[in-house]
Amino acid sequence: MKKVMLAMAMTALLLAGCGDNADSGKVQSPLASSPATQFATNLGLSARVGQKIFFDKTLSGSGKMSCASCHDPQSAYGSPNNLSVQLGGTDMATAGTRAVPALRYTQVTPAYADLLDNPDGISVPGPGGGFTWDGRANTLADQARIPLLAPNEMANIDAEAVVTKLRQAPYAAMFEQAFGKDALANTDAAFANAMQALQAFQLEDPAFHPYTSKFDLYAGNKIGGNFTPAETRGLKVFSDPATGNCASCHYQGAGLNGSSGLFTDFSYEAISVPRNPAIAANQDPAYFDMGLCGPTRTDHSPSPIGSPNKFCGMFKAPGLRNVATRNTFFHNGVMHSLEQVIRFYNTRDTMPELWYPTVGGTAKPTPDAGFPMYGLITTQYTGGTVQKYNDLPAAYRGNIDTQLPLDGRTAGSPNPMTEAQIADLICFLKTLTDGYDPAAQNPASGACGK
Ligand code: HEC
Ligand code: HEC
Known part of the structure; x- marks a missing residue:
């Protein structure tokens, strides 16, 4: 789904709610009095x-x-x-x-609709809602x-x-x-x-839905909720339309029914996650899991197969709470670390050879110094063709979303995020982990301290 113009407005909203200084101008979270913060005694x-x-x-x-x-x-x-x-x-x-989704914080997911109003109040309606x-x-x-x-x-x-x-x-x-x-x-x-x-x-x-993360303390302006400088910078990357732009789909703002900070707008996008050879069904080269257009879901199937279909390749943008504790990522579980996911967002277009297989090239016995080792593919090739978007048939690649950071820039161009911004973004995402101790002291050093 394309959300032209709205990202800027959204950042303004986000930043109004979350200043650099944890004490500045923040609204009391509705969660403070939410029944969800009580224990399950009855x-x-x-x-x-x-x-x-x-x-x-x-x-x-x-x-x-x-x-x-x-x-x-x-x-x-x-x-x-x-x-x-x-x-x-x-x-x-x-x-x-x-891959198995986490079941926390799905409680206000609306029913699926092809044209769901976006909870951010700005994006144009598009496919959204529903479970799985x-x-x-x-x-x-x-x-x-x-x-x-x-x-x-x-x-x-x-x-x-x-x-x-x-x-x-x-x-x-x-x-x-x-x-x-x-x-x-x-x-x-x-x-x-x-x-x-x-x-x-x-x-x-x-x-x-315990709402016991550091982010909840921060958003509720509670004791223990002071972000470190790195976490504050990471939140900026998350919401900044010119760098991470994550909030454009993983919408943070006040949610439905008084909930807050779900980090999804329940929308569907095609971001062309690489094919996962570890999935048995993928041994069949004709099998493609295309999300909204099937084959598991059956009401938006292309007919005949191969004919244009705007739903192909779209999957639900999941909420990101507790994302730093996950060990499989994306609908096909092709990635296994949060850092790898963020590096995929950063270099899918600038270095596609790190994520999609190369055919017809010659493998270098040892990669050049500086060839990144964080991708799914750690072999460097001379020549050959990168099978970019290899888990979506060519007929549907026009559905792939073009928002930053996956804006389709040409291979070799600068990445949307710097190394420092990636590190800060991870620090911010770690604040979404439940079970944070409000009495914990912010570190004064280390990756997320400064
Ligand atoms: C074998 C592993 C497995 C078992 C057992 C299992 N699930 Fe799941 N669950 C999954 C997978 C995989 C998905 C994603 C399915 C998809 O997208 O088609 C999922 C999705 C879900 C979702 C949707 C979450 C979302 O954010 O959309 C819910 C809710 C859920 N499961 C609840 C249950 C319940 C309740 C049971 C027991 C009756 C159960 N699951 C048993 C693997 C499992
Ligand atoms: C264009 C919309 C869009 C943008 C922008 C976006 N995401 Fe996503 N995100 C998605 C969708 C859709 C998925 C699921 C894709 C799939 O599984 O095929 C996803 C999946 C993820 C996952 C996997 C979570 C899980 O439970 O498996 C993580 C982590 C994530 N995004 C983080 C980010 C971060 C960090 C940013 C910013 C750098 C970002 N996303 C920007 C739409 C977006």
Whole structure:
């Protein structure tokens, strides 16, 4: 989605809310009094049922996999390991096709729409909202059906298989208490209530939206929320339309329903993340995961295949809270460190040979001094052609977004961000990690101290 002109206005908004000095002109965060900051002592009954279901491994075809197997509470309910995609199925050996998103802070995600009003109030409406990388589930309850029945995830044959196990679960009585006597008798009704329970758990338990990061203290003008100079500079890079410009899609501002700082505007863009050879489905050269236009999502498929389609290649811009704790990044999990992701944004266009394979060239036995080692490809070639945008068929490359820092500048031009700006940006992104101790002292030295 193109957001011409709006980035400038947005930075003005951002900077008005977040001055260089932590004491200057900041508004009290609405989070201060939000129920989300309380502890989960009294979850509603259906949310408690949802909690049981979320951690119940018997509710899978293998008997070995629960929601928590992939959405680890210790990792902001994201991936428990650094695999690009997880293994599931009845044999626990069937590979997925996408990386596990973290489930924190999805509670105000609106339903998917082709023309969703952008929460920043400035961007033109475009594809936005919904759950999963392609928005094909409109609510958390709808979403929960997918993994329970997916052959490569929890692999139940059908809803009946799930409900049969629920009838035998130690919390069956609690289920009936929550949803009524005989609530487990009718399969469809019981399955639907189980999905409602999973939704209630994610919405009600503050562990899914704790707002305990340093950024929250900073945004709320609270004790312990003074940014170091590096963090303050990093926030500037994040929002500056001339350098990082991250806020243009990872919108920081006051969110929906009184929430704040979600670092996504729920919009979809094609940024042409490199193809991931570690995904089994990608062994087939004709297979492309193209997000909104399929094949997983089916309502925007090109017809016939190869005909123009503006939805191809678009994936949801994820929220960035706890991003520094993630170990797989992007819809296909092709990258494994935050620094690498930021360097991709910085050099996708200026040094595409670091990210996409080269064909027809000659590999140098040793790369030149100064050839960067942070890319996905660490072999340097003489000659050959870089397969830029290799995970999107050529017919759809016109959909690729042209906003900074991925503005399509020619190879060899200067990068949008300097080395110092990248370092500062990482310092800022680390302030989005939950569980910050307000009594911690800012470091006076080190990468993020000065
Ligand atoms: C085998 C690993 C695995 C299991 C088990 C699993 N998930 Fe997921 N989850 C994923 C992946 C991968 C995605 C992204 C799917 C996509 O984009 O198509 C996802 C996406 C989601 C999302 C969407 C998040 C967003 O920001 O859009 C929610 C919510 C979710 N899962 C909840 C659950 C619940 C509830 C369960 C248990 C019923 C569960 N998951 C079980 C791997 C898993
Ligand atoms: C044009 C919109 C846009 C801009 C600008 C943008 N992003 Fe993204 N970002 C996305 C989209 C879309 C994805 C998901 C892409 C995919 O998986 O194919 C994403 C994914 C990410 C991820 C992976 C998160 C995860 O959970 O896997 C990180 C980290 C990230 N962006 C950080 C940044 C930073 C830092 C900047 C600024 C330097 C930035 N982004 C600028 C749209 C954008």
